Amino acid sequence: MREPVAPARTLSGAVYAEIRSDILAGRYTPGSKLSPRVIATQSKVSLSVVREALTRLTEQGLVISEPQLGFSVVGLDIDDVRDLSRVRILIEGAALKDAVLNADVEYEAGIVASHHRMVRNAPAVDDGTERVTDEWARAHAEFHRALISACPSPRLRDLADSMRETAELYRRWSGSFPTQQAPRDVSAEHRGLMDAALDRDAELAARLLTVHMNNTAALLERYVAADRTQPDIGLVTDADGAAS
Known part of the structure; x- marks a missing residue:
């Protein structure tokens, strides 16, 4: 047979x-x-x-x-990074504001649960550094998806999801190389987003999201300016994960 x-x-x-x-x-x-x-x-x-x-x-x-x-x-194109960040801020920022304005208890519970899973999935390795895994990446995407889940526009949510998928490679690169600047506290950025959403402060949540995404673009821009070799994809320095 x-x-x-x-x-x-x-x-x-x-x-x-x-x-x-x-x-x-x-x-x-x-x-x-x-x-x-x-x-x-x-x-x-x-x-x-x-x-x-x-x-x-x-x-x-x-x-x-x-x-x-x-x-x-795809290669590392800083002009594309800037353009993608700008479009994501416009789309995901609008979806986040609408979601917070339409928040309910189920929305809040989803954010808290997804944030907890994201933190718990940050893996430790033998050399003391941490690397983004597929599990963390899925938990991170779930957290950002939860933040906009109460947005009443399915099209806006779908656009935000699509832009997030496109940004995934840049996001992993952004946490993969050392910087002369003060270490980025990505976990604090995520906590701030969660707290603003739970407080139902739509304007603050949108501002924090803008900072969160711009920080990723700034890291990549400094990397390009330093003319380094390609980063060791997946390396992160924060207990919560890589970037926006």
């Missing part, structure tokens, strides 16, 4: 998740080429499945596609 063949969409989703995880973990370096044929061979799937996965990653801003050149991992 023949083994059942997995649906192409299921295979594409699995390949997408694998490539995305490899990019975020730094197993594919920024700007490196992605060969659909090599990935298809390694994953034992068809070229069409890999191309579908890479196209999805392109839509999220983790991969770029150029005529005659094919697919490659």
Whole structure:
């Protein structure tokens, strides 16, 4: 009896998740080429499945596609960092203000629970530093999603989620290299956001979110100005995680 063949969409989703995880973990370096044929061979799937996965990653801003050149991992582009931060502040800030203005007890409980999971998922390693894991990244995304969960506009929430996905790689980079500046207390930034939302202070929450996102962009800008080599993706220096 023949083994059942997995649906192409299921295979594409699995390949997408694998490539995305490899990019975020730094197993594919920024700007490196992605060969659909090599990935298809390694994953034992068809070229069409890999191309579908890479196209999805392109839509999220983790991969770029150029005529005659094919697919490659996005590079560190400070102009894109600034533009992405500006758009995220506009979209997620508006969603956060609407959410706080429509807050109820369930909204508050979701924020507290997601913040607790984010803190608990910060992993320790042998050398005393901490590295962003997929578990922490999911908990971090859940926290930011909880902050805007009471926003009455599904489209605004979806846009904020999409922008957050696009920013994920930059976010991991932002906490991965040393800085001459005072250490960034990301956990305090997250606590401040939680407290402002629980106090139902929409204006303060939006201002803190702006600072939170701008801090990430500023770290990356200092990194580019220092002309360093690519960061060790995933390294963080704070007990709560990497960045916005």
